[in-house]
Structures are given as structure tokens and as C-alpha cells.
Amino acid sequence: MKTRLTDLLGIRYPVIQASMAWITDAVLAAAVSKAGGLGTIGPNSGFKTVTSDAKETGERLREQIRKCKALTDSPFAVNFVVGVPGWDRDYSDYCVEVGLDEGVPVAIVSQGSAQVYTQRFKEAGTRVVQVCSTVRHAMKSQEAGVDAVIVSGTEGGGHSGFDQLTTLSLVPQAVDAVGIPVVAGGGIVDSRGLMAALALGAEGVYMGTRFMATRECPAHDNVKQALLAATDVSTIAVRHGSPVPVRNPEAGNRGFVEERRGSVRLIYTDFLREVLAEKGGTISMEDALAGRKGDEPSPESNRTVAAFVDGRVQENTITASQASGLIRDVPTCEELIRRLVQEASPIAHRLKTIVG
Numbered sequence: 227m228k229t230r231l232t233d234l235l236g237i238r239y240p241v242i243q244a245s246m247a248w249i250t251d252a253v254l255a256a257a258v259s260k261a262g263g264l265g266t267i268g269p270n271s272g273f274k275t276v277t278s279d280a281k282e283t284g285e286r287l288r289e290q291i292r293k294c295k296a297l298t299d300s301p302f303a304v305n306f307v308v309g310v311p312g313w314d315r316d317y318s319d320y321c322v323e324v325g326l327d328e329g330v331p332v333a334i335v336s337q338g339s340a341q342v343y344t345q346r347f348k349e350a351g352t353r354v355v356q357v358c359s360t361v362r363h364a365m366k367s368q369e370a371g372v373d374a375v376i377v378s379g380t381e382g383g384g385h386s387g388f389d390q391l392t393t394l395s396l397v398p399q400a401v402d403a404v405g406i407p408v409v410a411g412g413g414i415v416d417s418r419g420l421m422a423a424l425a426l427g428a429e430g431v432y433m434g435t436r437f438m439a440t441r442e443c444p445a446h447d448n449v450k451q452a453l454l455a456a457t458d459v460s461t462i463a464v465r466h467g468s469p470v471p472v473r474n475p476e477a478g479n480r481g482f483v484e485e486r487r488g489s490v491r492l493i494y495t496d497f498l499r500e501v502l503a504e505k506g507g508t509i510s511m512e513d514a515l516a517g518r519k520g521d522e523p524s525p526e527s528n529r530t531v532a533a534f535v536d537g538r539v540q541e542n543t544i545t546a547s548q549a550s551g552l553i554r555d556v557p558t559c560e561e562l563i564r565r566l567v568q569e570a571s572p573i574a575h576r577l578k579t580i581v582g
């Protein structure tokens with residue numbers, strides 16, 4: 227399979243494994259890259275405890291980058307989450323320095339403006355792919371000089387934009403608006419999703435939740451079982467309580483709303499059901515993620531770690547795709563990518579018989 231994205235990144239198949247923080251470590255990223263896709267190392271990956279030290283965060287990342295390089299010669303990516311000045315910018319600044327030091331081949335930059343780091347990466351010869359949730363964000367990222375954009379719809383696991391655009395609506399509008407390759411994310415878990423994305427004009431896919439249910443993913447088995455048990459109605463998207471939760475002095479309020487965390491999609495767990503019942507069925511992201519006072523898992527942990535790493539899924543919150551109901555097994559990354567590619571031909575054939 228060949229698109230401008232495969233040429234740009236030097237990969238065989240237009241499949242990028244999305245960043246999923248703690249559970250996208252060097253082993254997973256290397257397995258995806260070896261299989262012909264692009265693996266991505268996520269923030270804090272490979273570790274089991276929370277740190278509030280920016281330097282330690284960066285050094286943990288360095289360890290993962292070196293491990294990935296030792297496991298594969300194929301290109302791989304690192305996710306850099308752009309911090310807000312005065313809040314968490316020191317984390318992203320340090321991580322970017324580490325990424326530049328280590329010569330990472332591809333930077334996947336998310337939850338912030340492309341203006342912050344693109345130039346530095348480009349000067350170092352790093353390919354830059356920006357994660358966007360609106361057409362405007364994609365256009366601004368192109369102006370800032372990124373090589374490609376990922377546009378990710380609200381179907382996806384993790385944080386997505388405040389406007390909650392769906393992948394089906396967002397991808398073709400972004401394709402029409404920018405000239406650089408567009409990668410489709412959100413709700414894509416199989417070859418049907420891949421082919422649909424290509425039909426919308428995307429040149430690759432960005433898949434998170436599907437790679438969570440792989441053998442190499444370090445997520446606890448309870449998390450993988452929760453995905454296997456999921457149906458079409460197993461997730462809910464919750465928004466920040468207020469439309470402008472934190473000011474971003476560089477981007478202005480509107481910039482924050484468009485470019486940072488607007489909503490998060492969570493799978494129903496016992497904990498989430500309890501909070502929903504307490505809050506009368508309408509909850510904000512703050513309600514869902516903060517939990518009740520005095521109910522934090524431990525000082526070294528947080529709800530994400532407790533669920534994804536320790537496997538205490540039902541007492542916490544986990545984020546996952548609206549398409550989780552399509553996940554029925556836990557293959558290796560190699561098996562998954564082979565399947566994505568092999569099942570594309572019969573789909574193309576079927577479409578040809580319809581279209582003529």
C-alpha cells in the first residue's frame with residue numbers, strides 16, 4: 227500500500243499506532259514498526275508510577291526511545307503533548323529536548339499549537355505530524371510547516387476536541403482544506419475503517435484502541451477483557467465542565483478550546499456508573515476523572531495508572547473508542563497489520579463491483 231504518507235515516513239503500510247500514554251511503550255511501538263506500520267511511544271510509557279518532575283518525565287522518555295531503537299531499525303514516532311505555559315509546558319519542553327537529542331525520526335505533536343515546536347523539529351530533520359480536531363487547527367498546523375496532519379474524530383478513545391466532530395465529517399473537510407497528507411483517526415479498528423478513511427481522501431489511519439488489544443500492548447489484561455466485552459453502547463463522551471477551562475496565554479481562549487482537551491471518551495465502568503448516578507446522568511470530565519474526595523488510588527498512582535497498569539478497571543475510568551465493540555480478539559501487532567492489509571483487497575473488489 228502506497229500513499230504520500232508511506233513515502234513521507236518511510237513505512238510499508240499507511241497505519242500509525244496512536245499514542246496512548248502509559249500503555250504505548252517501546253515494545254509496542256517497535257512491534258508495530260517492525261510489522262510495517264509506524265509505532266508511537268506515548269508520554270510516561272513503560273512506567274508504573276506517577277512523577278511530577280519534568281526532568282524525570284523526559285529521562286523516562288529517553289529510556290523508551292533508546293529501547294525502541296535497540297528493538298528495530300524501522301522508523302518510529304514519539305508523541306509530544308504540548309504543555310500550557312505556566313502549567314505543564316516545562317514537561318513538554320524537556321521531552322522535546324530529549325527527542326531532539328535522541329534524533330527521533332517522527333514527532334507526533336498533540337493537544338496544542340503547531341507553532342510551538344515545529345520549527346525546531348524541522349531544523350533537526352524530524353518529520354512532524356500534528357494531531358488536530360478541527361479544520362481550522364489543521365490549516366494552522368499546515369501554515370506552521372508540519373509534514374502531515376492527523377484529524378481525529380470524537381469516536382476515538384482519549385481526548386478529542388470540544389466540538390466533538392465525527393471522523394466521517396472531519397476527514398473530508400480537512401482533506402479539502404489542506405494540501406499536506408491527512409491521516410484519519412477515531413473509531414478505526416479494522417480494514418473497513420482503513421478503506422473508508424482512504425475513500426474520504428485520507429492517506430493513512432491513526433489507530434489507538436485497536437492496538438490496546440494486542441499481545442504486545444502493556445495494558446493490564448483486565449483492560450483488554452473490557453474491550454472484548456464492549457458493545458456499540460459501551461462508551462460515553464464527557465466534556466470539560468466549562469467551555470474555556472484554562473486560558474492559554476499564547477493561543478488565546480479560542481485557541482485553547484480548539485486545540486486542547488475538549489472532551490474525553492470513556493468506557494462504562496462501575497465507578498463511572500456510580501458518578502453518573504450521583505450527578506443525575508450528566509457529568510463533566512472533571513467529575514469523571516477526579517472522582518470523589520479521598521478516593522484517589524495512591525500518591526504514586528492516579529486513576530489512569532490504577533486502571534490501565536494495575537488493572538483496577540471497574541473502580542476507575544478507562545478511555546476507549548466508540549468502535550470497541552468491533553474488537554473480538556487480542557492478536558500480535560504483526561497479525562493485526564497483516565489482517566488490515568489482507569482484508570483491504572476483498573473490500574476494494576466489492577466496491578468495484580458496486581461502482582463498476
Ligand SMILES: Cc1cc2nc3c(=O)[nH]c(=O)nc-3n(C[C@H](O)[C@H](O)[C@H](O)COP(=O)(O)O)c2cc1C
Binds near residue numbers: 246248336381547
Ligand atoms: C487509553 C488511551 C490513551 C491515550 N493517550 C493519548 C496521549 O497520551 N496523547 C495523545 O495525543 N492522545 C492520546 N490518546 C488518543 C489517541 O492517540 C488517538 O487519538 C485515539 O486513540 C484514536 O481513536 P481510536 O481509539 O478510536 O483508535 C489516547 C487514547 C486512548 C484510548
